Amino acid sequence: xxxxxxxxxxxxxxxxxxxxxxxxxxxxxxxxxxxxxxxxxxxxxxxxxxxxxxxxxxxxxxxxxxxxxxxxxxxxxxxxxxxxxxxxxxxxxxxxxxxxxxxxxxxxxxxxxxxxxxxxxxxxxxxxxxxxxxxxxxxxxxxxxxxxxxxxxxxxxxxxxxxxxxxxxxxxxxxxxxxxxxxxxxxxxxxxxxxxxxxxxxxxxxxxxxxxxxxxxxxxxxxxxxxxxxxxxxxxxxxxxxxxxxxxxxxxxxxxxxxxxxxxxxxxxxxxxxxxxxxxxxxxxxxxxxxxxxxxxxxxxxxxxxxxxxxxxxxxxxxxxxxxxxxxxxxxxxxxxxxxxxxxxxxxxxxxxxxxxxxxxxxxxxxxxxxxxxxxxxxxxxxxxxxxx
Numbered sequence: 532x533x534x535x536x537x538x539x540x541x542x543x544x545x546x547x548x549x550x551x552x553x554x555x556x557x558x559x560x561x562x563x564x565x566x567x568x569x570x571x572x573x574x575x576x577x578x579x580x581x582x583x584x585x586x587x588x589x590x591x592x593x594x595x596x597x598x599x600x601x602x603x604x605x606x607x608x609x610x611x612x613x614x615x616x617x618x619x620x621x622x623x624x625x626x627x628x629x630x631x632x633x634x635x636x637x638x639x640x641x642x643x644x645x646x647x648x649x650x651x652x653x654x655x656x657x658x659x660x661x662x663x664x665x666x667x668x669x670x671x672x673x674x675x676x677x678x679x680x681x682x683x684x685x686x687x688x689x690x691x692x693x694x695x696x697x698x699x700x701x702x703x704x705x706x707x708x709x710x711x712x713x714x715x716x717x718x719x720x721x722x723x724x725x726x727x728x729x730x731x732x733x734x735x736x737x738x739x740x741x742x743x744x745x746x747x748x749x750x751x752x753x754x755x756x757x758x759x760x761x762x763x764x765x766x767x768x769x770x771x772x773x774x775x776x777x778x779x780x781x782x783x784x785x786x787x788x789x790x791x792x793x794x795x796x797x798x799x800x801x802x803x804x805x806x807x808x809x810x811x812x813x814x815x816x817x818x819x820x821x822x823x824x825x826x827x828x829x830x831x832x833x834x835x836x837x838x839x840x841x842x843x844x845x846x847x848x849x850x851x852x853x854x855x856x857x858x859x860x861x862x863x864x865x866x867x868x869x870x871x872x873x874x875x876x877x878x879x880x881x882x883x884x885x886x887x888x889x890x891x892x893x894x895x896x897x898x899x900x901x902x903x904x905x906x907x908x909x910x911x912x913x914x915x916x917x918x919x920x
Contacts, residue, residue, distance in 0.1 A: 537562060537728070537729075538562045538563065538564050538719070538727060538728060538729035539556075539561040539562045539563065539729055539730070539731060539895075540552075540556050540561050540562070540563050540564070540729055540731045540732075540733060540895060541563075541564050541565075541566060541719060541720050541727045541729045541731070541732045541733070542556065542563060542564070542565045542566070542733045542735055543565075543566055543567070543706050543720065543732065543733065543734055543735060543736055543743055544565075544567055544574075544733075544734070544735030544736040544737060544739075544873075544874075545565055545566075545567035545569070545570070545571045545572070545573070545686075545690060545700075545702060546571075546572060546573075546574050546575060546576035546577075546686060546735065546737050546880070547572070547576040547579075547682060547685065547686040547689070547880060547881050547884045548576075548735045548737070548873050548874065548876065548880050548883075548884045548887055548888070549565060549567070549733070549735035549736075549873070550565075550571070550686045550687075550689035550690045550693065550884070551689055551884040551885050551887065551888035552733050552735055552873055552887070552888040552891055552892065553565045553689070553690065553693040553698050553700075554689045554690075554692055554693040554696075554698075554888065555885070555888040555889060555892045556693075556698075556733075556888075556892050556895070557693050557696045557697050557698045558693075558696060559892055559896060561892075561895070561896075562697070562729075563693065563697070563698040563699070564698065564699045564700075564701060564727050564729070565690070565693065565698055565699070565700045565701065566701040566702075566704050566706060566720065566722060566727060567701070567702055567703075567704070568703065568704065568705035568706070569702070569703065570702055570703070571683075571686060571687055571690050571702065572682065572683045572686045572687065574736075574737045574738065574739070574849075574850075575737045575738060575849050575850060575851060575852060575880060576682050576683065576686050576737075576880065576881065577682070577683055577849070578758075578760070578847055578848060578849025578850075579682040579849060579878075579880070579881050580679070580682070580760060580795075580797070580805050580807060580881075581616075581679045581680045581681055581682040581685070581881055582677075582679060582773065582878075582879075582881060582882055583600070583601060583604050583677065583678040583679060583680060583881065583882040584597065584622060584674075584677050584773075584879070584882050585597045585598060585601060585642070585647050585674060585676050585677060586622040586624055586642075586647075586672075586674035586676075586677050586780075587775075587779060587780050587879075588642075588879075589638055589641065589642070589780070590641045590642060590644065590645040591906075592858060592902075592903070592906035592907065593857070593858055593859075593879070593883075594642065594645055594647070595645070595902045595903075596859075596861075596883055596886045596887070596890075596902065596907075597879070597882060597883060597886070598645070598646055598647070598676075599885075599886040599889070599901055599902055600882055600883050600884065600885050600886035600887075601676050601678070601882075603885035603886055603889065604617070604678065604680070604882075604885055605617075605619075605678075607685075607689075607885060608680075610692075611685070611688045611689070611692065612688055614681075614684050614688065615680050615681055615684050615685040615688055616679070616680055616681035616684065616685075616799070616800050617678065617679070617680050617685075618678060618679045618680075618800070619675075619676075619677075619678045620677065620678065620679055620771065620772050620773060620797070621673060621674060621675045621676070621677050621678075621772045621773070622673070622674040622677030622772055622773045622774075622775070623652070623660055623661060623671055623672075623673050623674070623772040623773070623774045623775075624671055624672050624674065624774075624775055624776070624777055624779075624780070625657065625664070625668050625670070625671040625774065625775075625776060625777065625834070626668065626669045626670055626671060626776075626777045627668060627669060627776065627777075628669050629669050631669065631777045631778070632669040632670045632671075632777070634777065635671070635672055635777040635780075636651055636670075636672060638780065639651065639672045647674065647676065648674070648675050648676055649672055649673070649674060650672065650673040650675070651670065651671075651672055651673075652670055652671040652672060652673050653670055654668060654669060654670050657670070657671060660673065660771065660772065661770065661771060661772065661774060661835075663769050663770065663835050663836070663837045664774070664834065664835060665833060665834055665835065665836055671777075673772075677772075677773055679773065679797065680881065681799075682881050685881075701722065701724070701727070704722040704723060704724050705722060705723060706720045706721065706722055706743065706746065707721050707722060707723065707746075708720065708721040708746055709721075709732060709743070709746045709747040709748075709867075709870070710726065710728070711747070711748075711867070714868070715867065715868065716730070716867070716868040716869045717729075717730065717731065717732050717747070717867060717868065717869030717870050718730065718869070719732065720732055730869050731869050731871060731895050732747075732869060732870055732871065733871045733872075733873055733891055734747075734751075734870065734871065734872045734873065734874055735873040735874060736874060737852045737874055737880065738753060738754075738755045738815075738850045738851075738852040739753075740753040740852055740860065740872065740874035740875055741753040741754075744864075744870075744872070747864070747867045747870050748866075748867065749864060749866045749867055749870070749910070749913075750912065750913070751854075751860055751872065751874075751875070751909060751912070752854060752855060752912050753852050753853065753854060753860075753874060753875050754812060754852075754853045754854075755812070755814060755815055755850035755851070755852065755853065756810055756811065756812050756850065756851040756852075756853040756877060756878075757809075757810075757811050757812070757813050757816065757848055757849070757850055757851075758807065758808060758809050758810055758811075758848060758849060758850075758851060758878065759807070759809045759820065759823050759824060759827060759846055759847070759848045760805055760806065760807050760808075760846065760847055760848070760849075761805070761806040761807075761824060761827055761828060761831070761843045761845075761846050762803050762804075762805060762806075762843065762844055762845050762846070762847070763803050763804040763806070763838070763841045763842060763843055763844065764802075764803065764841060764842045764843075764844050765801065765802025765803050766798075766802055766803070766804055766841060767802075768798060769798060769804065769835070769837060769838075770796055770797060770798040770804060770835065771798075772797070773795070773796075773797040774795075774796050774797065774834065774835075775793065775794060775795040775796070775808070776793045776794050776795075776830075776834065778793040779793040779794075779795055779808060789811065790809065790810070790811040790823065791809065791810045791811070792808070792809045792810075792823065792826045792827055792830060793808060793830070794806070794808075794827070794830035794831050794833070794834045795807040795808040796831050796834060796835055796838070803844070804831075804838065804841065806827055806828065806831040806838075806843075807827065808827075808878070809823050809826070809827060810851075810878075811823075812853070815850060817848070819846065819848075824843075824846050828843060851876075851877040851878045851880075852874055852875050852876060852877060852880070853875070853877045854875035854877070854912075855912070856911075857877065858875070858906055858907055859873075859874065859875040859876040859877075859879075859880075859883065859887065859907055860872040860873075860874055860875045860907060860908075860909035861873055861887050861890050861891060861904060861907035861909070862890060862891060862894045862904045862907060862908060862909060863894050863909070864909045864910055865908075865910050866910050866913065871891050871894065871895060871909075872909040873887050873888065873891050886901070886902075889901055890902070890904050890907070
């Protein structure tokens with residue numbers, strides 16, 4: 532076993548959040564190593580749709596984070612290759628009835644006050660935005676800031692850019708220990724191939740966030756929340772925006788462990804249509820659920836009848852890293868000096884990755900953050916005597 536140094540930061544996790552942390556860290560002048568027990572995008576990122584959304588977040592800390600991330604993703608799209616498939620396609624949220632529409636427009640009004648661009652869409656205007664939508668919908672709200680990337684490609688290019696700027700990348704190396712010194716402060720990590728020494732370690736391990744935290748001797752209650760996505764055969768351009776039902780917003784913020792599905796439909800540059808979304812807390816159960824897939828397909832066909840004739844080529848699932856209050860853990864862990872967290876984003880990790888990285892790197896460098904990081908404080912769940920709640 533040998534020791535690799537000197538380093539300023541070790542990023543654990545090669546998903547999109549870890550890649551963004553490594554990218555922004557090395558761009559800020561820090562000496563960086565990224566380590567992951569598997570390849571790039573082996574976890575939740577590789578099972579994502581690539582959504583960069585403000586539309587599904589009510590006013591509050593997560594929306595502030597999303598607005599910052601939206602601007603940062605646009606900046607990244609100017610420097611990363613076009614292969615990341617960045618599209619500012621906009622989101623269209625539709626309501627089936629007047630009650631749902633009233634809730635949707637009230638949410639949109641609050642979002643607009645927070646800086647989100649919104650436009651209420653009357654029923655007769657829907658066909659002009661999405662010609663293949665089902666008739667009879669009560670209306671909707673258009674969100675021009677919603678965008679999309681190809682998540683695996685975006686992550687891979689962030690990793691490549693970080694490596695080209697000087698970061699070292701260590702794939703296939705599981706972290707077996709978080710190393711600490713006599714004072715309890717972090718001094719690096721141990722892998723099967725040696726130690727990576729640094730005064731800062733970033734936990735960007737997604738659904739493994741609790742496991743990595745435990746190696747440092749602290750608790751972070753990250754749980755997996757399973758979701759399925761259907762992929763159709765390549766189709767002619769049919770769907771112009773990311774389109775979803777208003778009920779999706781409630782599902783995202785729900786604390787229920789039971790199965791929830793609401794139609795989310797979007798096209799891709801290569802032709803296939805992506806269909807979601809489901810949420811359920813079933814641990815790390817990898818079973819292919821035919822009932823869930825059937826519900827998703829039926830809901831998508833009800834929203835876009837033209838899809839009733841399309842073939843579904845495959846279905847895949849991922850595990851969203853879920854925290855009890857639906858906010859990610861971002862920033863320094865005050866229980867272990869030098870330990871920083873960047874996980875627990877549930878289904879929003881791809882969209883929130885750049886802003887998450889910006890907050891973490893600002894904290895490491897002792898710089899003023901772009902937004903208030905306090906709501907994302909990682910030790911907010913600590914139940915030990917004297918802890919802040």
